[in-house]
Amino acid sequence: MLVLGIETTCDETSASVVRRLAHGGGEILSNEVMSQIARHAAYGGVVPEIAARAHIDYLDPLMRRALKAAGVTPRQLDGVAAAAGPGLIGGVMVGLAAGKALAWALDKPFVAVNHLEAHALTARMTDNLPFPYIVLLVSGGHTQLLEAREVGQYRRLGSTIDDAMGEAFDKVGKMLGLPFPGGPHVEKAALDGDSTRFSLPRPMVGRLNADFSLSGLKTAVRNEIARRPEMSATDVADMAASFQAAVVDVVVDRVRAALRIARQNGSAPAAMVAAGGVSANNAVRRALQRLCTETGLRLVLPPPELCADNGAMIAWAGIERIERGMVDDLDVKARARWPLDAQASARHHGKA
Ligand code: KG4
Numbered sequence: 001m002l003v004l005g006i007e008t009t010c011d012e013t014s015a016s017v018v019r020r021l022a023h024g025g026g027e028i029l030s031n032e033v034m035s036q037i038a039r040h041a042a043y044g045g046v047v048p049e050i051a052a053r054a055h056i057d058y059l060d061p062l063m064r065r066a067l068k069a070a071g072v073t074p075r076q077l078d079g080v081a082a083a084a085g086p087g088l089i090g091g092v093m094v095g096l097a098a099g100k101a102l103a104w105a106l107d108k109p110f111v112a113v114n115h116l117e118a119h120a121l122t123a124r125m126t127d128n129l130p131f132p133y134i135v136l137l138v139s140g141g142h143t144q145l146l147e148a149r150e151v152g153q154y155r156r157l158g159s160t161i162d163d164a165m166g167e168a169f170d171k172v173g174k175m176l177g178l179p180f181p182g183g184p185h186v187e188k189a190a191l192d193g194d195s196t197r198f199s200l201p202r203p204m205v206g207r208l209n210a211d212f213s214l215s216g217l218k219t220a221v222r223n224e225i226a227r228r229p230e231m232s233a234t235d236v237a238d239m240a241a242s243f244q245a246a247v248v249d250v251v252v253d254r255v256r257a258a259l260r261i262a263r264q265n266g267s268a269p270a271a272m273v274a275a276g277g278v279s280a281n282n283a284v285r286r287a288l289q290r291l292c293t294e295t296g297l298r299l300v301l302p303p304p305e306l307c308a309d310n311g312a313m314i315a316w317a318g319i320e321r322i323e324r325g326m327v328d329d330l331d332v333k334a335r336a337r338w339p340l341d342a343q344a345s346a347r348h349h350g351k352a
């Protein structure tokens, strides 16, 4: 099975061709990713209108390149998958319309993929991971702990009640005068820093639920910075390290809580997966490795380029759904919000 995947929910335009392998898992034949960071950098964040227009400019050539690099003609595809949300609605509409048009022209099955599900299923493409497993999804727009039980069946164990983790990294980076997006720069600055220099809060640590709260931590950083006339390079490094250490402590405690909740629900996940841009952070990766060793869980960390937004994960989610007959009609709509778990759809809780 060969599927073309299209991703346009945020500031990465991507098209990819993935093939289902006979023994399980997937092979990425091509994964063309065009980052728009340069177009947004001047504004210190992603500008939705600029993103939507950039997706229009980039997507057609990227789809052609993805097919060419894979050595596949459109007619050889078994289906087309496009991310239909959640995300910035203008961009989502661009990718969704392109995917529907191609599927219609080729008369092939179409899948409207939930971007969060695609992140959650990536470990099945890379490592042929069986269900059930825990997913820590930490990106610029999302911070959630989920239990993946089957394709289309997710239980949310916890999520942020305010900022997303990547958003917190980016805001702290901005306060420290680091380039956008702040996450990778905060990690780099932290390498030379003393993580014990500033005592920052660890919000939610010790709570029985598995939710996150990150805005108080960000405010604590702002207050510390405001107390000083200026920040030396050492101050910046120490603050970056102190902030990152606080985040790591929060992640470890929240994952423990999520595991407890999953087990109380009668589930026995044997593995844990990290996804989303923040899971590229090495301090977070090391902490998860320690935690999983201690708790006997298998840890699956997809390579950083597959943790960030990409078309391959969308193509793979398309393959999983087409195999199960879960295809969509061409009148399916783009969705700015689209929670993965059925309970959350009912109660509209937190960020989708
Ligand atoms: O998943 P992603 O590429 O895009 C979405 O938000 O969907 O995640 C981007 C986020 C940004 O907030 C970025 O600063 C953060 O992930 N990030 C990191 C690191 N690399 C990317 N945060 C901390 N450490 C990193 N190494």
Ligand code: ZN
Binding pocket: 115, 119, 139, 276, 277, 308, 309
């Ligand atoms: Zn994402």
